[in-house]
Amino acid sequence: MRRPGQALEDDERVTAEPVPTDVPVLPPEVTARWQARFRAPRVSLPDWAEDAPQRSLYSSDVSGVVEQYAWDRDTGTHRQVTDRPNGTLGATLSPDGETIWWFADTDGDEFGVWMTQPFAGGPDTVALPDVGPAYPAGLEIGSRVVLAGRSTDDGSELWVVPAGGTPMKFYASPDTASVDALSRDESLLVFSHSEHGDPRYPALRVLRTDGLELVADKWDGEGRGLHALSFSPVAGDQRLLVGHERRGREELLIWDVAADTESELLLDLPGDVSAGWYPDGSALLVGHDHAARSELYRYDLASGALVQLDTPRGVVRGATARPDGTVELAWSNAETPPVIRRADGPxxxxxxxxxxxxxxxxxxxxVPGPGGTVHALLVRPAGEGPHATAFLVHGGPEAQxxxxxxxxxxxxxxxxxAVVHVNYRGSTGYGSEWRDALTGRPGLTELEDVAAVYDALVAEGVVDPARAVLSGGSWGGFLTLLGLGTQPERWAAGIAEVPVADYIAAYEDEMEGLRAYDRALFGGSPEExxxxxxxxxxxxxxxxxAAPVLVVAGANDPRCPIRQIDNYLAALDERGKPHEVYRFDAGHGSLVIEETIRQVEVALSFVLRHVEP
Structure with a gap:
């Protein structure tokens, strides 16, 4: 069995298995249109250096692979920083803007080391050679100290690395922990831990960076997590912005760590909220998520005034307040492609x-469901219903x-x-009770909500019950395979991408952070x-x-490992169940655009052969 972080040998490189040749062909203009949506280059919201805001870093797939790019706003120059066969997702800037940090894993397995490269270009260097390769568990970079978290099969370790000094491991636990924030003057650090037994609801601990003395602990009790968002951007200001869920949804508080006092921010908004600081520390940039859409607000800390920023209806994927007070954001809606724009338009x-x-x-x-009202999203093709319908269920499960x-x-x-999305119990954006309702009965709970939406749309005349497809990736792939087995009468075909297929084997092989999550979700380990x-x-x-199934699997996936998928495929083989498999040489998905297009091509080929639109 190959462990995460171990590369494939040349003679075991995975290639796609052949697909049938009797594939219905879409009109060329239709194929060109859907492929163009994937091939059109995209850019992410730029990150910028705290002390050099003209220096930015963003990711883009302009080369055909998602890589990291440096942008000097003063000169207008852009430079590709990384260039790797399977792409590079994790990267950040040092506060002075002089150094780019990027994470180097092996073919998408998420196990690796942090590398550095000068902003202006130059050789890559292993950033923390004494810390060793692992799954990343937080990184905070200062001018005098670096904090790094790492996770392995043995648990979590947190390290402090003084500039020019000796790296020191200051925390180790078999449970999940992560470096969360470093104060602007670099005197305090905060990390999250799960010593209370459930990594879904972490507690916070603050230490002094000099001497690593305990300053404060904060825990809200069972079933209530705390998330350190960031310290105030003003040097000497020890206020920490924290996310909490004391009233059954994601809200905000400011914890003055030096005084050990806190102020809850009571915002009259119905959904979940998160936030970041304006650079002068006088206000917060608040993101509000509700009913599958998001909004932005400026919250003035002195007056308590909450002012909505003028963004179109849709989804803000990220936002940041610049030193000049302008707000930059990544926005799209279902019709309109993503754009990186200022809140005031440009x-x-x-x-x-x-x-x-x-x-x-x-x-x-x-739709009324067994655990409450279920929110779903529907897209209809041209023509009258009932339609052949793809239920595309999201992963996570804590997503939407x-x-x-x-x-x-x-x-x-x-x-x-037609396409249907179901924000089943377990999804975020609908409060803590909805998110946590699958605890102790994962998979089966979510599928009850999928079934409720299915039945409602069949009754409405939208969905043809003889032509319904279930599909998803990761947790959505798990729900797909589970749905094909527990609701066989509903589904004409299934497409499971990077799924959990054999949960006990998946637990044995997955990264330790996910094992801890599973123990909390299921109520213990498989042994218990x-x-x-x-x-x-x-x-x-x-x-x-009963339905034909397509399984898409990543050879280096640390989240939904390949052995447990092979176990499921072998069981299908033994029983003569109709199925196909597509394997690709990466991890939990691909950052290579043509590979992504190939996977969608295989999925469309499969569904067109089995469920006529």
């Missing part, structure tokens, strides 16, 4: 080349589908399918509550699978 950063084609608007549906631009969703609509894992494992229900 485009900040655009990728070269043609913009991607527009897509399709989503409709909201609110929203009114943002999705090239994959649009590809299915181009091919003639084996029946709970068996009840939620797709492998348990493989005999009942």
């Amino acid at each position: 485009v900040v950063l655009a990728a070269p080349g043609e913009a991607p084609p527009t897509a399709y608007p989503v409709e909201d549906r609110w 589908d929203d009114d943002s631009y999705r090239a994959r969703r649009a590809a299915y609509v181009d091919a003639g399918y 509550v084996r029946d709970v894992y068996v009840r939620s494992s797709p492998l348990t229900y493989v005999d009942a699978v």
